[in-house]
Amino acid sequence: MKRDIEAIAGGDFDLLIIGGGITGACLAWDAANRGLSVALVEKDDFGSATSSASSKLLHGGIRYLQQGRIGKVRESAFERVYFQRIAPHLSRYVPFLVPCYPTLAKSSLALRAAMLLYHWICIGQNRWLDDPSKRVPDWRMLSRQEVAETLPGFDTRKITGAALFHESHMENSERMTLAFVTGAAAMGAVTANYVQAEGFRVRQNRVAGIEATDRLTGDSFEISARCTINAAGPWIPMLNGQLRTDTIVTAFSKGAHIVTPAVTDRVAVALTTDKQNQAIINRGGRHVFIIPWRGHSLIGTTYDAYQGELEDVRPTEADIEELIGDINSAAGSVLLKREHVKYAYAGIYPLIDDEINTRVYQGTGEYQVVDHMEKERIEGLVTVFGAKFTTARLLAEKALNRISPKFEKPLRPCVTRMRSLPCGEIEDLEAFRREMIRKYDSLLTDETIDHLVKLYGTETDGVVTLVERDPRGAERLSREHPDIEAQIVYAVEAEMAVHLDDVIFRRTGLGTLGYPGNEAVERCADIMSERLGWDPARRKEEIERLNAYYDYAGR
Incomplete structure (x- = not known):
């Protein structure tokens, strides 16, 4: 998965999705599977806001039993199961x-x-x-x-x-979100993190895309689309408010x-x-x-x-x-x-x-799909409001079913309930883990391979290929963590990591158990500097940016 701003700026898409949390990621995966040309933009990194700040549960809906919401219980229970099928390694x-x-x-x-x-x-x-x-x-x-x-x-x-x-509990909810994004990209979607949606492009009461800014370069450009979905979560009102439409969020x-x-x-x-x-x-x-x-x-x-x-x-x-x-x-x-x-x-x-x-x-677990043509006679804009990680796949399915008449071509049926994500094409998880250990026992320890399988699933092969290319990739980033150097290279080359915190928090789990230690931080910064051409000043800025995550109450 490559960050291709030229492709996204010069494209004219069937569907543009604003917001790269779990809702936007599931929308992109579903839409790409249905044959639509898709663009997905996220103003920060994928899954870096609300989607990463949960208890990391794919819950079976038992909490709704107290509220007497039987349908919601069954819905959540089955959606939890579908996650086990499409990405078995991640929970x-x-x-x-x-x-x-x-x-x-x-x-x-x-x-x-x-x-x-x-x-x-x-x-x-x-x-x-x-x-x-x-x-x-x-x-x-x-x-x-x-x-x-x-x-x-x-x-x-x-x-x-x-x-x-x-x-069901996720080992790494950030990688679950990323799995949907990379899956969408594998199906032809054009995805980009650190692209800010500044406002809608409106032509004769029709939203025709957005004005956008590349936050890495400062360049501004337009993205054109037949239909635009605002799936920006808490940031939904900031964009919808520009058109004085229903902001959904109260x-x-x-x-x-x-x-x-x-x-x-x-x-x-x-x-x-x-x-x-x-x-x-x-x-x-x-x-x-x-x-x-x-x-x-x-x-x-x-x-x-x-x-x-x-x-x-x-x-x-x-x-x-x-x-x-x-x-x-x-x-x-x-x-x-x-x-x-x-x-x-x-x-x-x-x-x-x-x-x-x-x-x-008052967290109800309710989600909403709002077609602004029906509410305010503004064509081409749909707001999709997600409430829970567990039901994000179902919400995407319902949203695309509802807006399918907006496209000139018929959409393929939804397949996301049964189709595995590319990293999750695993029939028997334990057998797969044993096979990976057998296959790579001469390169990595059993503990490291097990760790890679939990994070990457079938993409473990891609990480280990980097170790085969350069044996230094097998070295652990610190004594306290199982993560290895090849993971950092893979994050930069294949997973669109552009900042140090992208790697520390959202491509690995190095930073989510507490400060990972100077040894790991310095080594990650060195590897990214080599790959991305950071000078000493930029390297220092990236470490300072990372440390700000731990400044909430002292480290």
Whole structure:
């Protein structure tokens, strides 16, 4: 995948997509598969904003059960399964433990009934999967003693038992987004990061594309398209507002997460807080999750109204202290202290409620497709508002089905439910992992190969080819991380990485467990300098840009 500004500036496309988060990426993948000529632009790096700031769950919709939204439960459960089929290497099932308490709403009886209903709603989901390791495992109830043994350090005296079910958790959500972008590019889409949409090109009440700026060079140009989709998430109002169209978004909330040393061993825990949520059947307050992730715990999320600049979203000390307090309060013991926090991140989530209550969680999971020809008689503009990572593929399918009459040619049927992403063409994940180890055991350690398979899937071959070309590529970037030098070269040559933080945060996972250390940062900067021709001043700027990500509360 190459960044070709000449192709995107000189092209006249069937479909132009603004926004390279998971919604825009899924739209590009689906549209390219249907035979449309597609351009996708993102003002920063792909998947660098809201899509990277979640709990990284492909959740099965059980949270909607409390709200009585049965259709939403089944929708999410099946979409979770489709992700296992199209990109099996990028997620794994994590057992989730939900404690029971003596009160009726939180009792073992109530939770058992809820799990039976959930199981019934989700019947048939595993028939879509041929690989047994990717099928959703069964749920079960735990006794009080089993809970105590599973959660050492927790005060379990008031707990009467627990439900244990499984959710799908992404190893690297940034690479999941990237997989859809690279897949679209493989199907002929023209994609470019760091291209800013400045405004719409309007001709006789018809949007005919956008005015754009290459943020790397400052060059301005036009992109022409028969239909333009605004899928910019929180930035939707900035563009739509120029035409005085429906901005969709009514407010913003901020959610923060923290990464700590492992609090639980292989089991995620959903703990009830004193924060309010929207539910018909209420087991208490909003939940906070402790999720085992890459040998650490990923903990979140907070929920607060946000009215600041969208470019200035950072976790605050108050966010960090709130999460620590929620965990310790819900666990009944001091599990975390401030010094345990290795990394924190925050994201903006656009809301669409008519009335905003800053004390109540209002993330509904609803998505929208707005054809502005129907609403304001502006042809050629569609806004696609995504709410959850899990349903992004389905949203793209529904959006393209709806706008298909806008194109002069008939569209092919949607195939994204079953067609694997190029990196995910794996029939049996464990057999594939063993084959990669056998194939490359003379070049790399088993640990390194396993790590590459989790990130790259079938594209592991492309990374290892660089090691065969230059054996230095097998060297680890630091003693603390499994990532190797060839990954940095691959990111630059094949994945459109142009900044140091692109590599540290979104092509590898080096930076998402905390500051990766000077050794890794310096080596990555050296490799990118060699490949991209950075002089010492530019190299210094890139390191300073990276370090700004860790300045939220000191490193």
